[in-house]
Amino acid sequence: xxxxxxELLSILExxxxxxxxxxxxxxxxxxxxxxxxxxxxxxNSPLHSPLNLFDIAERYGLSSQLEFVCxxxxxxxxxSFNLDSKLFLNVSPxxxxxxxxxxxxxxxxxxxxxxxxxxVVIELTEHKPIDDYELMREAMIHYRSMGFEIALDxxxxxxxxxxxxxxxxxxxVKIDQHFIQDLQNDSVKLNFVRSIQGIANSLNCNIIAxxxxxxxxxxxxxxxxxxxxxxxxxxxxxxxxxxEIDSAALFEEEKKAAKNGWNSSxxxxxxxxxxxxxxxxxxxxxxxxxxxxxxxxxxxPLVDNDMASGVILREDFLSKLFSSRYGIELxxxxxxxxxxxxxxxxxxxxxxxxxxxxQLTSTMRHESxxxxxxxxxxxxxxxxxxxxxxxxxxxxDNAKHANPLTLLPGSVPMNEQVNQxxxxxxxxxxxxxxxxxxxxxxxxxxxxxxxxxIKAVATTLSxxxxxxxxxxxxxxxxxxxxxxTGEDWLERCKLVLExxxxxxxxxxxxxxxxxxxxxxxxRTGEKCFFPLSSLSVGLVSPLSTIHCQSHVDVADLASEAxxxxxxxxxxxxxxxxxxxxxxxxxxxxSENKIHANGKNCPIIQFHAA
Numbered sequence: 001x002x003x004x005x006x007e008l009l010s011i012l013e014x015x016x017x018x019x020x021x022x023x024x025x026x027x028x029x030x031x032x033x034x035x036x037x038x039x040x041x042x043x044n045s046p047l048h049s050p051l052n053l054f055d056i057a058e059r060y061g062l063s064s065q066l067e068f069v070c071x072x073x074x075x076x077x078x079x080s081f082n083l084d085s086k087l088f089l090n091v092s093p094x095x096x097x098x099x100x101x102x103x104x105x106x107x108x109x110x111x112x113x114x115x116x117x118x119x120v121v122i123e124l125t126e127h128k129p130i131d132d133y134e135l136m137r138e139a140m141i142h143y144r145s146m147g148f149e150i151a152l153d154x155x156x157x158x159x160x161x162x163x164x165x166x167x168x169x170x171x172x173v174k175i176d177q178h179f180i181q182d183l184q185n186d187s188v189k190l191n192f193v194r195s196i197q198g199i200a201n202s203l204n205c206n207i208i209a210x211x212x213x214x215x216x217x218x219x220x221x222x223x224x225x226x227x228x229x230x231x232x233x234x235x236x237x238x239x240x241x242x243x244e245i246d247s248a249a250l251f252e253e254e255k256k257a258a259k260n261g262w263n264s265s266x267x268x269x270x271x272x273x274x275x276x277x278x279x280x281x282x283x284x285x286x287x288x289x290x291x292x293x294x295x296x297x298x299x300x301p302l303v304d305n306d307m308a309s310g311v312i313l314r315e316d317f318l319s320k321l322f323s324s325r326y327g328i329e330l331x332x333x334x335x336x337x338x339x340x341x342x343x344x345x346x347x348x349x350x351x352x353x354x355x356x357x358x359q360l361t362s363t364m365r366h367e368s369x370x371x372x373x374x375x376x377x378x379x380x381x382x383x384x385x386x387x388x389x390x391x392x393x394x395x396x397d398n399a400k401h402a403n404p405l406t407l408l409p410g411s412v413p414m415n416e417q418v419n420q421x422x423x424x425x426x427x428x429x430x431x432x433x434x435x436x437x438x439x440x441x442x443x444x445x446x447x448x449x450x451x452x453x454i455k456a457v458a459t460t461l462s463x464x465x466x467x468x469x470x471x472x473x474x475x476x477x478x479x480x481x482x483x484x485t486g487e488d489w490l491e492r493c494k495l496v497l498e499x500x501x502x503x504x505x506x507x508x509x510x511x512x513x514x515x516x517x518x519x520x521x522x523r524t525g526e527k528c529f530f531p532l533s534s535l536s537v538g539l540v541s542p543l544s545t546i547h548c549q550s551h552v553d554v555a556d557l558a559s560e561a562x563x564x565x566x567x568x569x570x571x572x573x574x575x576x577x578x579x580x581x582x583x584x585x586x587x588x589x590s591e592n593k594i595h596a597n598g599k600n601c602p603i604i605q606f607h608a609a
Contacts (some may be wrong), residue, residue, distance in 0.1 A: 005060045080178070089122055173196070284338075291314050309341035422554075433482065541576065
């Protein structure tokens, strides 16, 4: 007996194996839905590597014994973490077909450790050609009868993956990592993956893209509409499984937007229409009666055990049924599922409408209807027409409330955003920006020059306050507001004032710049001297906004702060901390420079309300 064989027998006898778990993530649900169990040998053993471990087991005819020990330990360890998710167990088809294969062992392990069969996915990992498809099909029927789901591993790398897919109709198919690596730069791989996704859609199958290692690969996979992902980019296999994935690695833009309170995208659930479904085994003649007695019914979902398997459209159904003279006589007793050629796209109800539109486009789907699910169960249907109507409505609403000069959001969407932040208890600061001496400038230099300086304020704000730091609104005339969600809100405000102070002289003649301002009529008709335009900013600290009940309270505090800022000549800001025991300050510029906490910066004390 060789040393390696003896080492393997010792490992199996004492069960000296350690399961590691790598998360599988649902893109639409934005969470971990399962873990693939991966085995490691003893760290001080030449069989630590799973490749060596399984190669030696196969060499000495110990594959079945090894697989059952792996299965037992994986289930035992998985159960100890009490995870509300699925366990993907690797199973070799060759082991299933061996005479000594023990039926019922997996179920016994599950009962012993308290894991439901519905939590388990049998993941077929094919390393050798399979000849007996009938026996394989029977094995899968046996597993499904116990409540297990089936996954096919390494599609594109196996000997007969496509045939296995068509024979077994698994719930999950994993695309081999070869096709994922550098996918975004390889048109051949891209077309392959896109084609596989199209097949999966037609078969109501979930694709898992495994081996994702970079952000670029993930973003390309996401754009193709693939439902599940796995790889080092999210997490490496670990003996103690991760419960949550790093949000920065997963949905960077969406999570960043949610953190900053900009997650106002409408979920597809808004356009979902619940239509009472029928079973896919319903006779075609009964479906005919449904449509005859319900003239308003144009869509009929086919659902069994809460899972949609197809959608029947009235027009297509009648056209196909009566395309031959004896259509109803020939097909009447057949189940309606025989009329299903492709499965419509299934989309989670929480998916943003914009993502659904991108998904329909990227997967080149031409169906007019898609299925909407909640926790992978049928929840309703959506139509491309209703999707387009909602997108158009949103675009019209955005345009209706945008300022025509700067195209920035107006008061309505900004107020809604403030209310959303308050409701979610998201900390934010608020800034009210107002141009000083704008009317005399407008009177002397014309309204066109006035428009230019207003647009300059908008540009300056946009340059100094990026999306991740806040949202800018133009609420009319020369008034702007900014909702700051970054912690650097005060620094952003100072940067705005600095940039604007340097920019303002370019709007005046050299003579007026030298004089430091212009002479124009005041609102009472008197000739007065007005300094160069500047910005007065009323700021409300997060320590104050957190106590507000609505956008009205925030606006009142900002207006109060702006009035106090205007009492200081030049570019200035006033921070209102009226609801906080801390001080507030008025800071103003001198010679176009901002001086914070300097001798010319009066400090105003407010006590907590």
